[in-house]
Amino acid sequence: MRESALAHLSPLGKSDSPLTLEAFETDGDHVVEGVLRDKDGNWLAIKDGVPSFLTGLLQPDLSEFAAKHNLAYERSQAGSERDADQVLTNETFSDKWSRFKTYGLEASHQEFLFDWYCKKLGLQNEGELKAFYAGKSRILECGPGSGFNSRFMAENCPGEVFALDISDAAFTTFGNTKHLANCTVVQADLMEAPFADESFDFIIADGVLHHTPNTRAAVEALYRKLEPGGQFFFYVYKKMGAARAFCDEHIRNAFMHLSPEECYAACESLTELGRALSNLNVEIKLDKAIPVLGIPEGTHDVQRLIYYNFVKCFWNDAFDFETNNMVNFDWYHPHNAWQHTEEEVVGWLKDLGVSSYDINDANPNGISVLLTK
Ligand SMILES: C[S@@+](CC[C@H](N)C(=O)[O-])C[C@H]1O[C@@H](n2cnc3c(N)ncnc32)[C@H](O)[C@@H]1O
Known part of the structure; x- marks a missing residue:
């Protein structure tokens, strides 16, 4: 991560608790290894260029990191059954995105994937897709996987792109985007995204929210991070025959x-x-x-x-x-993989008070929602 990203990060969304950065190792303008500290002296690890905001059961074992840098550390195993299910789900994706690091970055993949993005966002062609991102100034992608889409958005958006993933996918995304000055990657649970509420004008979670313990709660958590007038795209599995x-x-x-x-x-x-x-x-x-x-x-x-x-x-x-x-x-393989009906999703939107949304019919086994807050 770059030091400039610090101004945007707020642990558990508390904007009144600024973080300070201590770098142990740098590479160009990136801190490759270091810690973020809050005002109470608690620390968060930056490893392999990525700050990790995971706590309790979701946190990887940091004892070696702590010993290496002489940091006080006691591993907390606190967490619910929901966290245990998420841990199992993370194992699937940590494995997958450590193997398939170039997914979506190869030319043959991109033709198919960006065409599919156009369909999912209700756009005609890649030109319209680029224009869509060019109109955004603060984008959050949750669950970027390989990071191919975060990279495409950062290349086509004049503002900042933040990519957040709970699994080791965060490291793959970092590897694929670290050359882009306007892209920041964090490892975190989207249910506790370390950003202030109402701080993004576009949020995207493509094929992600149904892998959390509760899809509806995930939609609500990300909706809070959207500024009024901002847009939120999510794609979730549709209940099949x-x-x-x-x-x-x-x-x-x-x-x-x-x-x-x-x-x-x-x-x-x-x-x-x-x-x-x-x-x-x-x-x-x-x-x-x-x-x-x-x-x-x-x-x-x-x-x-x-x-x-x-x-x-x-x-x-x-x-x-x-x-x-x-x-x-x-x-x-993923432990959490919920499927939903369109009626269910529309009910969530209604309860959130969302009146402006499109459900694009991109494919029969998914529900693609683009809403405006
Ligand atoms: C099926 S992959 C989708 C990747 C990418 N969006 C794509 O379309 O190729 C799901 C991703 O969501 C991430 N994920 C699952 N639960 C998450 C959570 N609670 N917070 C953040 N990321 C999560 C996984 O680690 C994984 O990288």
Whole structure:
């Protein structure tokens, strides 16, 4: 992190408690190793360029760091069952984003992903996407994963971009964005984002909030960080039809307790199935919908028909086999992975008093919301 980021950070959102920085090791203008201290002398570690605001059960073991720098330290294991579930979820993503560091940064990925972002934000093309970010001055991305989107936003926005992730993804994002002077990465729980309330004009959480203990509470926590008139985009999993729900539950029960390594291996046959179905390149026409399974009438690509309605077996030619397999792993392994109905999400927005929002129909198994506060 850069010293200039200090002015924006406020532990637990308390803007009256400024932090001070002590650097142990620097690299250019980045503090690679150091501590942040609050006015009571409590410290937070900066390791590998990233300050970590995690506490209790969520905090990694810092005893070696503390001993190295002669800091008083007692590891707290305080935390609830919800924190324990989040810890298990973090294990999935720490593993995934330590392996797939260039996801979204390769040209073939970007064509697909930014096209999908346009659909999710209700924009026509990449030019409109760049113009959208160019109009923002303080962006917060929660759960950036590899950081490809934080990087794209920082490259196209005249203001500041903050990327926050609870898992080791924060280090991957830092590696991919540290050259950008307007990008800051922190490791933190989005439920306790270390920024003042109402301090962002755009917040984005793409495929993230359903991996927290409570999706609705996560929407509410981030909404507090949005300034009036600001925009908030989030994408959450949509509840799927009965056959797909049955397979999801059955496979997740079998896979989520495996080690990441075992789960990648177990996903391979499903990825092979996705590839084989995709290679067929066949469409079928259903004259009648099948409401009992939630399948609409119309023309369906066979791979997509099976994927959306029966069993998740992702395949996209833009990715190599390992990356396709990782997308299936990402579905089956995380401990927290909630699915919601559109009615449920609209209810949350109503209760927050949000009257201006769009739900973009980007794909059948997700709900893409762009709201204005
Ligand atoms: C499926 S990945 C999505 C990454 C990226 N947004 C993308 O679309 O490729 C979910 C990310 O959310 C992060 N995450 C999960 N729970 C979080 C929380 N409570 N606070 C912050 N980040 C969280 C995970 O560590 C992971 O990097």
